[in-house]
Amino acid sequence: MKVYRSLQQLPVFTNAVVTIGTFDGVHLGHQQIIRQLCAEAKENGGESVLISFYPHPRKIVQPERYIPELTTLEERIELLKQQGLDNLVVVPFNKEFSQQTAQQYIKNFLVDRFHPSLIIIGYDHKFGNNREGDYRLLEKMGEEYQYSVKEIPQQLRNEVIVSSTKIREAIAIGDVEKANQLLGYSYFFRGYVVEGNKLGRKLGYPTANLQIQDADKLVPANGVYAVQAQIEGESGILKGMMNIGTRPTVDGTTKTVEVNLFDFEEDIYNRHLKVFVKYHLRNEVKFDGLDKLIEQLHKDKEISISKLADN
Ligand SMILES: Cc1cc2nc3c(=O)[nH]c(=O)nc-3n(C[C@H](O)[C@H](O)[C@H](O)COP(=O)(O)O)c2cc1C
Ligand SMILES: Nc1ncnc2c1ncn2[C@@H]1O[C@H](COP(=O)(O)OP(=O)(O)O)[C@@H](O)[C@H]1O
Structure with a gap:
């Protein structure tokens, strides 16, 4: 897995199949999404690319809402390395990045930097200033910029949300056996x-x-x-x-x-x-x-x- 920590050093990806998220914990739900991403990339003859942000966007946008993390950035990289991904891009997240409009984010960030052929994303994924961008906008702009969008099945998406929260809750009350089951390690x-x-x-x-x-x-x-x-x-x-x-x-x-x-x-x-x-x-x-x-x-x-x- 190649790891990129700045947008300046990105190569030109071939047929990038992209997903975006924090993937804190890299738990069983995340692992399933990554398997799907890698399978789609293979089918398309392209490269799998996982885009993540650091620091966590929430820390920049809502600094008052503190949520401890299951994995540090280095731990996340260590775990993602075991998942068969081709590329991990850790995007430095800051106020300026957060203030891009949803359209700018799609055009200047996703399209110009990654040239994706396919974007795999949860139906409830939000992006851009004030979280205005959503799945529908991605689909709409995909016609112009020639990428397709695939939804992570709602069931799996819900499981991912539930298990990240569940794992944190389990660890916070000492139920590490349950946390370990959901993490897969x-x-x-x-x-x-x-x-x-x-x-x-x-x-x-x-x-x-x-x-x-x-x-x-x-x-x-x-x-x-x-x-x-x-x-x-x-x-x-x-x-x-x-x-x-x-x-x-x-x-x-x-x-x-x-x-x-x-x-x-x-x-x-x-x-x-x-x-x-x-x-x-x-x-x-x-x-x-x-x-x-x-x-x-x-x-x-x-x-x-x-x-x-x-x-
Ligand atoms: C497995 C384990 C269980 C412990 N359980 C307790 C406990 O129930 N109550 C307590 O007051 N201290 C507990 N201790 C802490 C001991 O009091 C502690 O090891 C001792 O104070 C030594 O401290 P030090 O490393 O600073 O010298 C436990 C320590 C270990 C390793
Ligand atoms: N079996 C062991 N488990 C943990 N630490 C050990 C063990 N054997 C030796 N050590 C060493 O001893 C130190 C702990 O001794 P301890 O008397 O508890 O002192 P402290 O109060 O400084 O922790 C550890 O930091 C480690 O360097």
Whole structure:
């Protein structure tokens, strides 16, 4: 997959078959749309092109409406690479771009930059200043500019909308099993390993304290999870357990994300850890002393090992 991050460096596409969207999460619904896009491109003897925008148009047009994202841009690119697409174009989105009229967007952006032979789009896709452009306008202008338009079946389109929202909601309440089912892979995030208060190793459970650097990334609900993890730059997959929360037994105020890795003893301060969130085990509890907490950690480890056995 070729990735273009600016409009200046675009090649002349042959017979471009195009779809447009954010594709946050690249979940099963998105994957189906991309399969259809690739199949149509093949049938037309053309190239598949997925057009996406960064930052998310909503952040520019409605900055007050904050919605955390399932994937950072780099993660989205990483996932899209696995989908068999020929081209991904990440269009820098800004106020000026958003203020093009719908007609200008079609003529100056879609037609002049991509020369599409086919545009595949949801029936409810809106574009141009004040979201004035829609499917009908695309169809109408297609006669003049010689492209056709195909609708992503309404059923699939609805599923895509529903599942993006559903996945966010599931992760936000800790139901990662459901989220993972809808994603078609395990939800993951990256964190930078920082120092904590060095209590972990005294308890017999050292924990890598993770700083999540992308402010827009959706962090799962507070709770205890069985996870897999990968130290950035290394290929091995480690198993472990994670706590997200305020650690009411010892602290109770600052939110932390920390991972205890099984059968592991290395110093990984200042490294990046990619964490795959596999199973939700329980909510965070305020224990009556550290001994009770340690007792529970033994149980958490046992359950994690048995749940992760098939992974
Ligand atoms: C799997 C796991 C589950 C945990 N569950 C709880 C909990 O329910 N309540 C709590 O107060 N702390 C919980 N902790 C947090 C421990 O209190 C924490 O690991 C300890 O404070 C070490 O912190 P440090 O890494 O800053 O030294 C959990 C930690 C892990 C790794
Ligand atoms: N099994 C392990 N799981 C996680 N981190 C480990 C493990 N073994 C060693 N470490 C290292 O120890 C650190 C955690 O020790 P801990 O006593 O909890 O200190 P801190 O409070 O600084 O996190 C981790 O950041 C990592 O560098």
